[in-house]
Amino acid sequence: MSNSHVKTDTKHYRGRFAPSPTGPLHFGSLVSALASYLDAKKQQGSWIIRIEDVDGTRCKPSFSEQIIDTLTSYQLHSDEPVRTQSQHSETYEEYLSELKRQKLVFPCNCTRQSLTQFNGNHPSECSSTVEASHSWRLKASPNIYQCRDKIQGLLTFTDDLKNNCPVLKRKDGYFSYQLAVVVDDHLQNISHLVRGADLIETTAQQLHLYDVLGWTPPDICHIPLIINPSGDKISKQNHAKAIENAHLPTLLRALHYLQINADNASSIIEALTQAINMWNPNKLKDIKYLPIESQDRHLI
Numbered sequence: 001m002s003n004s005h006v007k008t009d010t011k012h013y014r015g016r017f018a019p020s021p022t023g024p025l026h027f028g029s030l031v032s033a034l035a036s037y038l039d040a041k042k043q044q045g046s047w048i049i050r051i052e053d054v055d056g057t058r059c060k061p062s063f064s065e066q067i068i069d070t071l072t073s074y075q076l077h078s079d080e081p082v083r084t085q086s087q088h089s090e091t092y093e094e095y096l097s098e099l100k101r102q103k104l105v106f107p108c109n110c111t112r113q114s115l116t117q118f119n120g121n122h123p124s125e126c127s128s129t130v131e132a133s134h135s136w137r138l139k140a141s142p143n144i145y146q147c148r149d150k151i152q153g154l155l156t157f158t159d160d161l162k163n164n165c166p167v168l169k170r171k172d173g174y175f176s177y178q179l180a181v182v183v184d185d186h187l188q189n190i191s192h193l194v195r196g197a198d199l200i201e202t203t204a205q206q207l208h209l210y211d212v213l214g215w216t217p218p219d220i221c222h223i224p225l226i227i228n229p230s231g232d233k234i235s236k237q238n239h240a241k242a243i244e245n246a247h248l249p250t251l252l253r254a255l256h257y258l259q260i261n262a263d264n265a266s267s268i269i270e271a272l273t274q275a276i277n278m279w280n281p282n283k284l285k286d287i288k289y290l291p292i293e294s295q296d297r298h299l300i
Helices: 027-044 061-073 089-101 114-118 175-187 197-212 248-257 268-276 294-299
Strands: 014-017 048-051 107-110 136-137 145-149 153-157 165-171 190-196 221-223 225-227 289-291
Touching: 014 027, 014 190, 027 190, 027 221, 027 225, 027 248, 027 268, 027 289, 027 294, 048 061, 061 289, 089 165, 089 175, 136 197, 145 221, 153 197, 165 175, 175 190, 175 197, 190 197, 197 221, 248 268, 248 294
Parallel strands: 014 048, 190 221, 225 289
Antiparallel strands: 107 136, 136 165, 145 153
């Protein structure tokens, strides 16, 4: 790999928040940002913002700006310059080439329609060609991985890799989240991930990529998802509202779902200072979902 993106050595805690700019920041994302921020600051670590805009069909620069502006308004500042994935395609291509060299990926001409019989999964290597439009997929693996999650407990992934070959580079040339997030977390020396429980299902594929690339994965934990009255997670896909900038009551309600009561704070900075001291992931232990409370439905 070229020296332009060689990983630098570090020994202290490095966490990150990495939103996809497919819309403005919503309440669920604020809770996730706070959890990763508080965990980093409680351990005197660094907290880094990364914009995961690798999907050029859905992500927009205007949303990236909105997200950064909103985070800034809540005094959530990145300790390093914000990394933007769309500017690093050459880096992802180099690591994809390494996987090709190891014969761990294969070209795929399959369409979504042809995979409906497998519920959208791609169970095994296909006989495709690079002569036609193709994606690149990671080969299935019999490997079993475990992850000690300080919130969700011991996670064991036994069948996650056996019958699915995830896309690493799409037919349209865009790289997948799976490859980009692993490469970026490695190159940015991310030591700890605090993220939503919806990403548990992607963990095995990421641990496998760390394994085959010879890297040590970060410590990973998953905070409970806030769900709406229909039982769906609060997300842009489910038409979540943009949150108001610099709104102390919204911040206090977000902290509430992280089991932190800072209601006596008179400013955002004061609330964050209190929250860092009170952050305790054990209070979220073994919880996967948090139903939205009636008083907060206007936020979603």
